[in-house]
Amino acid sequence: MKEGVIIKGIGGFYDVLASDNQVYRCRPRGIFRKLGITPMVGDRVRITPQSSEHEGALEEILPRKNTLIRPPVANIDNLAVVVAAEQPSPDFYMVDKLIITAERMGISVILLINKIDLAKTDVLKKMKSQYSGSGYPIFCVSGKFGQGIEELSKAMKGITTLAGQSGVGKSTIINRLNPGKKLETGKISAKIKRGRHTTRHVELLILPHGGMVVDTPGFSQLELKDVDPIELQNSYPEFDRYRHECYFNGCLHVSEPNCRVKQAVEEGNVSKERYDRYIHIMEEIKENRRNLW
Ligand SMILES: Nc1nc2c(ncn2[C@@H]2O[C@H](COP(=O)(O)OP(=O)(O)OP(=O)(O)O)[C@@H](O)[C@H]2O)c(=O)[nH]1
Ligand SMILES: [Mg+2]
Ligand SMILES: [Zn+2]
Structure with a gap:
């Protein structure tokens, strides 16, 4: 065997x-x-x-270890969350929600800034200031011209899937990672529209360094339906150092007194932007739950 x-x-x-x-x-x-x-x-x-x-x-x-429904793939090791250095401008809510989904499934997060050939360091600066506390690696690449692709490919151990807004360059990056195989990129042609109704074909592509990537990028479980408000903080590694020092045991770090996480935000040790979106996502989760009952 x-x-x-x-x-x-x-x-x-x-x-x-x-x-x-x-x-x-x-x-x-x-x-x-x-x-x-x-x-x-x-x-x-x-x-x-x-x-x-x-x-x-x-x-x-x-x-x-885990299973994704769309695309239907098991045992995903990494989720590469892709944003563009320019066009479309990053949707950080989407980034955070993708991270939460990955964290809950035991999938490692890689942050990927594409199109670095187009723009200066603006988005990189933002990403660094908001996500360095979480410890996720940040890669800068150009799917179109190849910068940073070799390094990224080496970091993609096991099975990786890519996710991010339409147009950030996921297909372009995959083509660049695996030059032997071409996927459809760019404008949605009439041909693709028709193709929508055909069976979705899922395949793992083998990368030169032995990693594997899913050729149908997509990671659409974004509703966060079954997240318990108390569990949301588990998807924020930058809270880990502080949350056990909150006054209340079940502190959600929203408006409780003597919250060590909020203090860390005020002291600048946890990104204010990430925290503000955490509060917003918390509201959303509570709202979803209210609608369920
Ligand atoms: N300048 C530049 N353009 C890029 C780069 N990567 C992708 N693009 C362009 O961005 C557009 C979108 O790229 P795609 O690879 O189709 O994006 P996608 O993320 O797969 O989009 P969806 O399939 O709609 O989710 C195309 O016109 C690409 O040529 C890059 O590194 N630099
Ligand atoms: Mg694509
Ligand atoms: Zn707290």
Whole structure:
């Protein structure tokens, strides 16, 4: 038996990249259908290679660390949150919400500033002042011209997906990371509009340094429906040093007295912008919950 990762599903078969660096086209054992288990791209699996060198049987799916629904991929290691140095201007609420979603799924966050060929350091300065406290790595790249791509590619260990506003350059970056494969970029053509109704095809692309990237970027679970207000702070690593020193045990760091997190904001040790958006997102979560009951 060999271990491997499902990189693609095609009509009931699964392409598995095995530890010997070979791809085996595998048919799942009947037991999976009996149990109602559908293998997913990203699944770590055990296979038995069969007579023909590149075929095999899918024997076992190892426990999943996490699962995304759109795109349907399991075991995501990193979420690269992409903003543009220029056009479109960054939507930091979206950035924070993507971070919260990633944190809750045990996915590491990478912050990615694209289009650095276009602009000076404005967005970088903002990102640094707002996110350095969280400890997330920040990469500056140009998907169009290639700056910083090599370094980014080395940092993408395991499975990475990209997310961010339309037009920030996600597809351009992926093409640059994996020059062997071209994805659709730029204007939405009539062809793509028609393509919307065809089956979404998900595939893990193998990067030169061994990492893998999902070729259908998308990370759309942004409603934060099931976040408990008390849990929201767990997605803010920059609060960690302070929150255990708040006067109240269940402090949400909103308007409670003697809140150490608020004090850290006032002292400039936690980004005011990040904190203000935290309050806003907290309101949103509470509002959503009220509508649920
Ligand atoms: N100058 C410059 N333009 C870029 C860069 N990266 C992407 N672009 C341009 O930005 C536009 C959008 O790029 P895409 O890669 O399609 O953006 P996307 O994030 O995939 O957008 P959606 O698929 O709509 O979510 C295209 O016109 C690209 O040529 C870059 O590094 N520098
Ligand atoms: Mg795209
Ligand atoms: Zn507090």
